[in-house]
Amino acid sequence: MQAQFFDLYRSGMKMAAELAKTSLENTVRVQQKQLDMVKNILDESGRSSDRLGQAHSMEDLVGVQSQLAGTQMQRIAEFWTSAWQIAAENQKTVMEQWHSQIGQAGDDMRSAAASAARGAQDTMRMAAQPERKNQESHRKSA
Numbered sequence: 001m002q003a004q005f006f007d008l009y010r011s012g013m014k015m016a017a018e019l020a021k022t023s024l025e026n027t028v029r030v031q032q033k034q035l036d037m038v039k040n041i042l043d044e045s046g047r048s049s050d051r052l053g054q055a056h057s058m059e060d061l062v063g064v065q066s067q068l069a070g071t072q073m074q075r076i077a078e079f080w081t082s083a084w085q086i087a088a089e090n091q092k093t094v095m096e097q098w099h100s101q102i103g104q105a106g107d108d109m110r111s112a113a114a115s116a117a118r119g120a121q122d123t124m125r126m127a128a129q130p131e132r133k134n135q136e137s138h139r140k141s142a
Helices: 002-054 058-141
Strands: none
Touching: 002 058
């Protein structure tokens, strides 16, 4: 019976470690995506500076600024879209692992409960055997 409880504890610890690993891997993915976005923003900022420097009139300057504002809004939308997608993927992965581990833990718990029940039945049988022997020997002597 102790073996089943040990297996249950071990599977719980394994599940916790796998969930932590998944969470850390997703954190790395989010940070990598953010780093890529920052690099793109820096590159685009350099190009924007060049374009602003090439403007020769107020109309050119306003036109470039309008394009930059549109590009910045697009980048913000891309950032939040990717952040929500990553969060959703992370949640999906964690839930899939959780369901998988819960199913396995449930099997382990059922096995432990069955072993405990068998152990209790065996104990009851063993306790009943000396009593029967005493009754039989008492009957023979009478």
